[in-house]
């Protein structure tokens with residue numbers, strides 16, 4: 146692919162925008178097999194609590210159609226399907242989706258639709274989903290503004306947008322401890338468990354480069370959403386952003 150001249154951040158380095166999607170793809174292909182076990186190891190199981198809280202905010206209803214974008218191995222989709230929603234899991238990376246499809250089969254979870262898609266350029270028709278969710282996915286997308294516009298397009302009027310993402314720690318003291326843990330220890334845990342220090346360095350650095358809560362909320366409003374809200378969790382370590390298409 147030829148260079149666009151547009152520079153974007155890829156974790157700890159700046160690269161041409163045309164390269165980012167492929168490089169992110171390599172990261173997730175590398176981590177797919179160990180992705181779920183690593184989430185437990187890195188967050189001491191807390192990602193489960195954050196995901197439960199996120200799904201409680203989404204309040205999936207039986208009969209609703211929900212698009213879980215960057216859905217990876219299905220963690221969020223399984224929780225929403227358990228509440229009776231019809232969930233389409235979309236992700237750009239087939240390796241992540243394949244792990245999810247296998248997990249669904251092992252657990253006897255039927256009815257999910259698995260669809261390989263780039264969040265920036267969805268092939269779905271406009272106004273077909275009641276809710277759009279994206280958990281720990283948006284910071285990996287090359288053009289976040291395009292992904293947000295696509296989210297807006299595929300939602301019905303009255304549809305809800307929810308994003309769960311790492312954010313900016315605001316509690317004094319905790320921030321320093323978290324920086325030390327994430328930059329020094331997480332890549333080492335990645336090396337020990339997944340034999341992949343580089344991918345985990347990318348994942349941590351991409352958190353640091355992600356817009357802070359007010360900036361990301363502004364981006365959601367700029368995509369057309371109204372009644373936007375931000376809910377920081379653990380002093381902003383993680384945040385739930387939401388908005389409505391009215």
Ligand SMILES: C[S@@+](CC[C@H](N)C(=O)[O-])C[C@H]1O[C@@H](n2cnc3c(N)ncnc32)[C@H](O)[C@@H]1O
Pocket residue numbers: 166169170173214215216217218219220221235236237238241262263264265279280281282283285286287
């Ligand atoms: C950290 S994982 C999150 C998976 C899942 N949502 C969860 O919470 O466990 C991030 C996911 O974003 C996907 N992704 C990255 N860029 C994407 C894009 N442009 N479009 C769709 N998915 C993307 C990756 O392939 C990966 O599966």
